[in-house]
Amino acid sequence: xxxxxxxxxxxxxxxxxxxxxxxxxxxxxxxxxxxxxxxxxxxxxxxxxxxxxxxxxxxxxxxxxxxxxxxxxxxxxxxxxxxxxxxxxxxxxxxxxxxxxxxxxxxxxxxxxxxxxx
Amino acid sequence: xxxxxxxxxxxxxxxxxxxxxxxxxxxxxxxxxxxxxxxxxxxxxxxxxxxxxxxxxxxxxxxxxxxxxxxxxxxxxxxxxxxxxxxxxxxxxxxxxxxxxxxxxxxxxxxxx
Numbered sequence: 001x002x003x004x005x006x007x008x009x010x011x012x013x014x015x016x017x018x019x020x021x022x023x024x025x026x027x028x029x030x031x032x033x034x035x036x037x038x039x040x041x042x043x044x045x046x047x048x049x050x051x052x053x054x055x056x057x058x059x060x061x062x063x064x065x066x067x068x069x070x071x072x073x074x075x076x077x078x079x080x081x082x083x084x085x086x087x088x089x090x091x092x093x094x095x096x097x098x099x100x101x102x103x104x105x106x107x108x109x110x111x112x113x114x115x116x117x118x
Numbered sequence: 119x120x121x122x123x124x125x126x127x128x129x130x131x132x133x134x135x136x137x138x139x140x141x142x143x144x145x146x147x148x149x150x151x152x153x154x155x156x157x158x159x160x161x162x163x164x165x166x167x168x169x170x171x172x173x174x175x176x177x178x179x180x181x182x183x184x185x186x187x188x189x190x191x192x193x194x195x196x197x198x199x200x201x202x203x204x205x206x207x208x209x210x211x212x213x214x215x216x217x218x219x220x221x222x223x224x225x226x227x228x229x230x231x
Binding site: 045091103104108 | 209
């Protein structure tokens with residue numbers, strides 16, 4: 001079973017629209033980390049954010065915001081006033097506790113291709 | 119500020135040949151990870167080192183795959199007797215500290231003919 005599900009395969013929006021990318025995760029651990037990465041057409045994965053399982057506060061960074069809800073096992077990502085440069089594949093990822101450490105593998109979703117049209 | 123580097127960036131080989139990839143992590147990072155990504159998929163974990171110790175290996179890492187990090191700095195990933203199914207982007211990442219924020223290199227794209 002997929003530990004991280006990104007149900008939206010592709011999303012297209014017009015510049016300045018807001019867009020939300022969904023991420024649902026599955027874990028039995030009480031301690032874990034969640035991440036979002038961006039993969040632009042150049043191909044290199046860019047780290048965007050990490051959230052700790054004990055911290056459900058939403059976070060805002062410029063036009064980006066993240067909504068973490070343990071009750072629904074979701075960690076959604078919203079881009080406000082989207083721009084053409086936001087076009088990329090976005091991945092959600094999960095890091096579980098391994099032998100008491102959360103420093104092991106990342107489980108990635110299949111990604112959401114976001115296209116922002118001018 | 120030097121990021122994670124990988125060499126080569128592209129490799130084309132014939133089925134049955136051996137290939138070796140190199141990853142140089144960010145200098146102060148003690149953990150190093152290898153992933154594989156195929157078209158339309160997210161990265162899949164292969165293996166992970168803390169310093170020179172290989173702490174975890176995926177079932178994806180068949181007997182034909184071997185990874186080393188001999189001095190706890192750079193790492194190599196070798197694939198023996200390559201198969202067409204090995205064609206993929208091989209990604210390396212590194213991290214340090216308590217939060218598992220992994221920073222990725224540009225990847226090595228392998229094509230097996």
